[in-house]
Amino acid sequence: MQVAHKNWPHVEQYLRHKSALIIPIGSTEQHGPNGLIGTDHLVAESLARKVGEENGILVAPTLAYGMSHHHLAFPGSASLSPDTLIRVIRDVVTSFARNGFSRFFFINGHGGNVSSIQAAFSDILLDHPKIRLQLASWWLLPEVTEQEKIFFGQENGHHATCGEVSVTWHLYPEDETPIKPGVAPDPETEWPVGPDRYRVLFPDGRMGSNPSLSTGEKGRVLFEIAQKALTDRLLKFLARDGSS
Ligand SMILES: [Zn+2]
Numbered sequence: 001m002q003v004a005h006k007n008w009p010h011v012e013q014y015l016r017h018k019s020a021l022i023i024p025i026g027s028t029e030q031h032g033p034n035g036l037i038g039t040d041h042l043v044a045e046s047l048a049r050k051v052g053e054e055n056g057i058l059v060a061p062t063l064a065y066g067m068s069h070h071h072l073a074f075p076g077s078a079s080l081s082p083d084t085l086i087r088v089i090r091d092v093v094t095s096f097a098r099n100g101f102s103r104f105f106f107i108n109g110h111g112g113n114v115s116s117i118q119a120a121f122s123d124i125l126l127d128h129p130k131i132r133l134q135l136a137s138w139w140l141l142p143e144v145t146e147q148e149k150i151f152f153g154q155e156n157g158h159h160a161t162c163g164e165v166s167v168t169w170h171l172y173p174e175d176e177t178p179i180k181p182g183v184a185p186d187p188e189t190e191w192p193v194g195p196d197r198y199r200v201l202f203p204d205g206r207m208g209s210n211p212s213l214s215t216g217e218k219g220r221v222l223f224e225i226a227q228k229a230l231t232d233r234l235l236k237f238l239a240r241d242g243s244s
Pocket of ligand 1: 160164
């Protein structure tokens with residue numbers, strides 16, 4: 001159910017019965033010394049594809065760059081400015097809206113995107129009152145945070161978390177890189193911080209996490225919980241005022 005693997009008559013046919021589109025969005029940024037740089041977009045993309053398949057809803061190509069300024073002191077990270085990200089989201093949504101989509105369900109994998117996504121939504125809705133928009137950030141779903149608490153307690157942390165590292169190991173076991181036990185510093189004294197200051201405060205890139213607790217099996221459990229919770233939010237969103 002991916003737009004990228006359809007031709008336009010397929011999409012036109014889909015739009016005769018449905019108007020919903022799932023858009024995965026993440027980032028390209030460091031995730032500590034053992035986490036994947038693509039974590040946030042890879043997880044959002046995999047969840048979006050599963051949720052799309054399960055519910056017969058098309059999935060747009062992933063927005064793989066996000067607002068990651070604070071990670072730029074680590075090699076491999078790339079960032080969009082908040083205003084660029086707002087414009088990218090607005091242009092992508094209004095393009096799809098022009099050819100018939102009207103309900104957009106964003107599956108987000110990165111905290112730094114949230115304020116820009118919300119700003120973009122406000123901007124779009126001002127000029128396009130018929131568009132419906134919903135943001136679902138998978139790692140903030142209570143079903144997911146409850147299970148993470150059981151698996152990792154306080155050591156889940158805030159960036160390069162045990163949970164997201166586990167999910168990437170479930171999805172990409174060949175990329176699994178172990179790490180020595182130990183909780184990364186998490187001084188909650190100032191935020192936001194720029195890239196150089198971030199590297200001083202969080203020297204190996206993690207924030208308060210101990211990903212030695214991560215396993216692919218825990219990742220599988222978290223992924224399935226997230227998939228179920230996202231399907232629940234998607235169906236509620238689509239049921240709100242008529243057909244999907
Ligand atoms: Zn992340």
